[in-house]
Structures are given as structure tokens and as C-alpha cells.
Amino acid sequence: MEHSLSPYEVVLFVGILAAVVVSGNLLLGIVAAVLLRILSVLLDIRNSLSTLSEREVLEG
Incomplete structure (x- = not known):
């Protein structure tokens, strides 16, 4: 799975x-x-x- 940077991560x-x-x-930057x-x-x-909790609720 490829991970792309979100705008938040870019900022x-x-x-x-x-x-x-x-x-x-x-x-300082490394830390x-x-x-x-x-x-x-x-x-x-x-x-x-x-997400897992929501699936469990939907499945009943």
C-alpha cells in the first residue's frame, strides 16, 4: 500500500x-x-x- 502525504503532513x-x-x-528538527x-x-x-468499532455496531 502506498502512503501519500496529506496536506497537513506537508505543512x-x-x-x-x-x-x-x-x-x-x-x-531539533530530528526530534x-x-x-x-x-x-x-x-x-x-x-x-x-x-472504524472497527463502527463496523461492529453496524453488524450488530
């Missing part, structure tokens, strides 16, 4: 890149990118669980 990526360029601190990736995975899990 976050550009923001992190801008913060790294302005601050000159690459570690921010890792934290945002973890958040993205957690949101995907939440959405999957929500």
Missing part, C-alpha cells in the same frame, strides 16, 4: 525544515520529526479502532 514537514534552517539546530511521526502512527491506530 508540518515544511515547518520543521524552516525551524531547522532558522535555528541551525539539526537535532520534532520523530515526535510527529509517533503522533501520526497513534492517530492512525485511533482511526482504525474507531
